Amino acid sequence: MEDFSLLYSYFEKIGNRELTDTEKEEIVSVFRKETFNKKQRIFNAGDENTRHYYIEKGLLRMYIIDQSGKEFNLLFGKERQWLGDLSTPATTSYYLEAVEKTTVFSISESAFASIMSKYTELSANIRRSYIFLQKRFVAILSKTAEENYEELLNNDPDLVQRLPQYHISSYLGVTPVFLSKIIAKRARKKD
Amino acid sequence: MEDFSLLYSYFEKIGNRELTDTEKEEIVSVFRKETFNKKQRIFNAGDENTRHYYIEKGLLRMYIIDQSGKEFNLLFGKERQWLGDLSTPATTSYYLEAVEKTTVFSISESAFASIMSKYTELSANIRRSYIFLQKRFVAILSKTAEENYEELLNNDPDLVQRLPQYHISSYLGVTPVFLSKIIAKRARKKD
DNA sequence: GTGTTTTATTAAACTAGTTTATTTTTTTCG
């Protein structure tokens, strides 16, 4: 029998109460537990009706590939975070891929919508995602890549540990070459 | 007596039904009709508990001022659009200002939250805002300022008409000088 | 372990976009 305990405790937390057995059964019936290997693709640009993912363990990245074939990481998701394309069920423009071996609980859009009416905290979560993206947008627009790297280091040091450098550079909107320069410069400063 | 008809028809549209008299009264009781003159500030960075605005007529911009004092326009809102800082009631980092003389229906966060439970379309609206911002983010990151200007011209020609050029440049993340160059270049190309 | 592939560094020439300053055009308003 698969272990859904992390998912239960998530809903208990946002519902601010214990779940009944019936509720647990409902959760098991609408979520699918899945595992993805490192570099395994979860969905591709062009796919329709992509699912929502609540991450149990591991690390995912959502990205685009632009006209010139260059990748841009939009978002990373790790333990106890949601990730997915909110424009589903419409055709997605994004790719979702595992950076590490990752296990998730996935749910369809329709089940997600219905569960959202029960746990209103879930829509508050979408709102928080919006706020997060807005901050990130402002930061990329108004700050230098060095400042943004610095900030990422402060806010999410373990992400910087776990991700190869070229994924971070693409998240910051610069080339790996330039990020490498920034890091070299910072190292020089330090002493 | 103030005219709330645009607001009624908005709720009738998203609720997909006619409003009862009681519902109309409720709307009048929670919304406040306000008018702002050109360049009038609606809220400032640092303000708490900012309101949400549904625009009847006119044009607003939401922007930040960065460390160096430079403005960045995040969003414009015009007729029949919502605008506001979703992180309310927390302290806002944004400024909201009228670009033209503008009339709005404004609502507090608490009333907004309660009305949201009645008209679930409103949370779908937040989700759409997220999707819009995500697209904009990708565009700014992965395309040149010229491509982004081109796209704005196609998607929102009347915005380009109604806004001074320096507001558009700040929306595209470039200086007014550079946008002016882009426009000159485009004009040269055309013939 | 050592050979292969992946990731990171460095250098040099380049470009998209900035800055500052001056001039021209357009808008505002008494």
Place this chain on the structure above:
DNA sequence: CGAAAAAAATAAACTAGTTTAATAAAACAC
């Protein structure tokens, strides 16, 4: 209308970040 203020254009010198290419270091696989 005419004067003053606001917005846009142009030019020139500059810089943050890119590109390409070559080298070095780490991680992976058998």
